[in-house]
Amino acid sequence: MPLADLNKQEIEKLLSDLGEPKYRAAQVWGWLNRGARPDEMTNLPASLREKLSSIPYGGVTIEQKFFSEKDGTVKYLFRLEDENLVEGVLMRYHYGNTLCISTQVGCNMGCKFCASTLEGCVRDLTIGEMLGQILAVERDEPPKETGHRTVTNIVLMGSGEPLDNYDNVVGFLHRVTAADGPNISPRNISVSTCGIVPKIDSFIEDAPHVTLSISLHAHDDETRSSLMPINKAYPIDSVIAAAKRYAQKTGRRVVFEYALIGGVNASIADADALSEKLRGILCHVNLIPLNPVPERGLDGVSRAEAERFAARLNERNISATVRREMGTDIEGACGQLRRRILHEIRG
Ligand code: SAH
Numbered sequence: 001m002p003l004a005d006l007n008k009q010e011i012e013k014l015l016s017d018l019g020e021p022k023y024r025a026a027q028v029w030g031w032l033n034r035g036a037r038p039d040e041m042t043n044l045p046a047s048l049r050e051k052l053s054s055i056p057y058g059g060v061t062i063e064q065k066f067f068s069e070k071d072g073t074v075k076y077l078f079r080l081e082d083e084n085l086v087e088g089v090l091m092r093y094h095y096g097n098t099l100c101i102s103t104q105v106g107c108n109m110g111c112k113f114c115a116s117t118l119e120g121c122v123r124d125l126t127i128g129e130m131l132g133q134i135l136a137v138e139r140d141e142p143p144k145e146t147g148h149r150t151v152t153n154i155v156l157m158g159s160g161e162p163l164d165n166y167d168n169v170v171g172f173l174h175r176v177t178a179a180d181g182p183n184i185s186p187r188n189i190s191v192s193t194c195g196i197v198p199k200i201d202s203f204i205e206d207a208p209h210v211t212l213s214i215s216l217h218a219h220d221d222e223t224r225s226s227l228m229p230i231n232k233a234y235p236i237d238s239v240i241a242a243a244k245r246y247a248q249k250t251g252r253r254v255v256f257e258y259a260l261i262g263g264v265n266a267s268i269a270d271a272d273a274l275s276e277k278l279r280g281i282l283c284h285v286n287l288i289p290l291n292p293v294p295e296r297g298l299d300g301v302s303r304a305e306a307e308r309f310a311a312r313l314n315e316r317n318i319s320a321t322v323r324r325e326m327g328t329d330i331e332g333a334c335g336q337l338r339r340r341i342l343h344e345i346r347g
Pocket residue numbers: 109111113114115156157158159160161162192193194195213214215257258259288289290291292293333334
């Protein structure tokens with residue numbers, strides 16, 4: 001396994017196999033949690049650095065970054081060691097910085113409004129590559145005070161379907177929350193899924209303290225199936241039932257994401273039907289005016305229309321807000337940046 005994927009026990013085993021004393025494992029673990037490469041592990045003897053250098057690393061580097069003039073959002077294009085590219089976005093809020101990371105190169109889910117899935121899924125990301133996106137950002141923008149992090153919150157909402165890369169995502173969540181490691185609180189992490197119902201049930205058991213977001217985008221099967229092929233396998237009522245089980249078991253509210261698409265799901269009648277569908281569930285609705293992807297031919301809605309939709313849900317006692325649009329001047333929509341750069345590279 002690449003170095004960046006190893007947890008503390010695996011590093012202890014590796015170093016003991018290399019004949020090293022135990023305290024070296026703690027040193028290596030510390031370095032790996034900061035994204036250091038073997039040649040930067042300055043308190044190790046040169047011979048050990050050399051041995052570690054001969055093992056694949058499995059890390060992430062920043063290929064390009066783009067700053068939003070409007071709100072300080074930074075969009076990253078990350079490079080993986082096999083030359084694949086994935087995207088991430090750093091968003092600044094008053095309570096800290098949220099990094100949106102990718103879980104796969106591309107995606108297999110085929111949602112009709114999304115740029116990430118246009119060319120399918122190339123491969124899953126490893127544990128080290130998910131963590132590596134955070135560490136690359138923190139190496140690039142070190143925290144202002146020692147003992148603090150640049151990235152305080154994480155959302156798994158970049159390219160890919162997290163529950164379609166289940167084992168690595170759960171492994172990553174354990175790794176990034178490790179108290180003697182990166183130590184990011186599970187309460188500061190959200191995982192977003194298109195609604196793979198059996199995996200949601202496993203997830204409730206394996207990562208109960210993480211916030212679950214479910215991409216709903218419609219209140220009826222016909223519209224949802226036309227936007228999200230996964231709905232044909234797991235229809236909307238089965239997704240909502242799984243959301244209820246999550247809320248009941250964890251006592252935490254589930255977040256429903258709802259991209260407002262003009263002429264498709266964004267009327268006041270849609271808001272009324274949605275509020276009936278969600279009645280009685282401990283939940284919050286996150287409304288996102290669709291970020292139109294040229295290849296997809298679907299329209300967004302105005303901020304005012306989105307606010308009206310939110311107000312209607314709130315009147316009907318369904319908690320809802322319109323997500324602040326961030327970085328729209330730098331291709332914030334999933335997968336758009338990677339596609340443009342790939343087209344430029346491939347010509
Ligand atoms: N596969 C996961 C997570 C990745 S996408 C999921 O489906 O939830 C993160 C969110 O962005 C999802 O709600 C997704 O439906 C939404 N999204 C994708 N493309 C979008 C676009 N062009 N405009 C607005 N939201 C979009």
